[in-house]
Amino acid sequence: LRILNEPDKDPTSGLAFSSRHIVEAWRNGADHFGWADRSVEPATRRDGEWQIGMGCATGTYPYYRMPGAQARITLTRDGDAVRALIEVAAAEMGMGTSTTTAIVGAERLGLSLDQVEVGYGDSSIPGAIMAGGSQQTAAIGAAVIAAHNALVAELLKLAGNDSPLAGLSADTVGSEDAGLAKIDDPSQRESYASILTRAQRDSVTVTAAASQPLELMHWSMHSHSAIFCEVRVNVVTGETRVSRILGSFDCGRILNPKTAKSQFRGGIIMGLGMALMEETQFDERNGRIMNPSLAEYHIPVHLDVPEIDVIWTDIADPHTPMGAHGIGEIGITGVAAAVANAVYNATGKRVRDLPITLDKLL
Structure with a gap:
């Protein structure tokens, strides 16, 4: 669906893209992840009491270059x-x-x-x-x-x-x-x-x-991602576990593959927290935050995080100083949507309110 609707220019500003290879990222990601094995009909794959589903989503984050450097x-x-x-x-x-x-x-x-x-x-x-x-x-x-x-x-x-x-x-x-x-x-x-x-x-x-940063005046400039994930949802408890996740990125030239992969993985982990557990709870009577510490505000820990696969196009943007786009936040973008789509594929339940906690699936 994304590839069929791929625009030839920015639909919001009308500007030409400085560099956009998200279709290549989608196809590479689908091949690496095994997207062809996905069951089209929701709630049809099971492993004992676990329902299994696959989902994907796209992400974008704008390119910036602040003056003053x-x-x-x-x-x-x-x-x-x-x-x-x-x-x-x-x-x-x-x-x-x-x-x-x-x-x-x-x-x-x-x-x-x-x-x-x-x-x-x-x-x-x-x-x-x-x-x-x-x-x-x-x-x-x-x-x-x-x-x-x-x-x-x-x-x-x-x-x-x-x-x-x-x-x-x-x-x-x-x-x-x-x-x-x-x-x-x-x-x-x-x-x-x-x-x-x-x-x-x-x-x-x-x-x-x-x-x-005059390049921003002439081009639509973004980092792009295609996120694929597989989830397992327990039919008894409603517990959701992400069993596999892959990020396929189009962010121009990758300057340092080792630290870039770490940045992407860190962003994906933050996206998993956004999808499944992170939520600020307020006392509506006085506005007080009821989970102000890491004892009550849950974030992903080691057992929540599966093996994370990361790939990228590594195609330089000719309109940026080094051919590179930002990678610090694009890893987060799209993860929660991919998890929600995978949950729907696993259970047939469409959850549109984050985080996707077990009470929304029972």
Whole structure:
């Protein structure tokens, strides 16, 4: 049904999509999950007192890139080699920001990861980067790209007329193998260490601000997901257990597969809590919250969470700074709907009020 109704442009704004490969994500997810084995008729699969059903749902989360990001790059000579310090006014809360910053920086500078250090969380670092809206990596990446461009321009000034790069403009030069090289003729190059040595400099530092997020004015930009799950519902107690779940994501380029998979899985677990147990209970007489602690407000624990499979398209968006979209929150989106659809397939009961607690299924 989703594939049949796939739009060719954003139905709300009328803008063209910057990058949208959700149909590929749907098909890949269906193949990996075994969707063809799903019983079309609800309440027809059983295993003893457990009813079994499968469901799916789509998810979307908008791409953001907030203004105000800056990056400071310091390139320091270390004998015949160099090392780089990239500083951004960002917060690292466990989502892998420092790692992705190092990956982007090393790629832009033509250095290995062990030659790149990342500094963050210091008020002396210029700029302001918010950790929210699944946009921090995009904001940092745009700032690092701007700072790298400024670094290339500064190094060309230091290189002087005796350099193989003499007379070249910054937009014709890129970084590779710990040095600068002409983009269309990599043999015309000079190492960072050589440039700094000739200029009698131990280091060079540049700071630059990211470009304004004008891409948001011209394109409809989103992260997308296709969530598949299998549930088991006990006919005696009404207990619901998610036995399998898979997330198939279309979020542009995946910068760090290891931390991305962890982000997606964490979001899916939060979505399971939304679907089955998380609920704020109020005393309607005075507005008091009646389950204010984790003793009464239930969230998923290890026994509530099945094996979570995660796949993605990894197709870069040509209109974002690094080809990537946000992944911090798209993992949550769509999970509760997929669970509800699976519960319907298992029991024939359509629950439209979250969480899906056992009293709604008895």
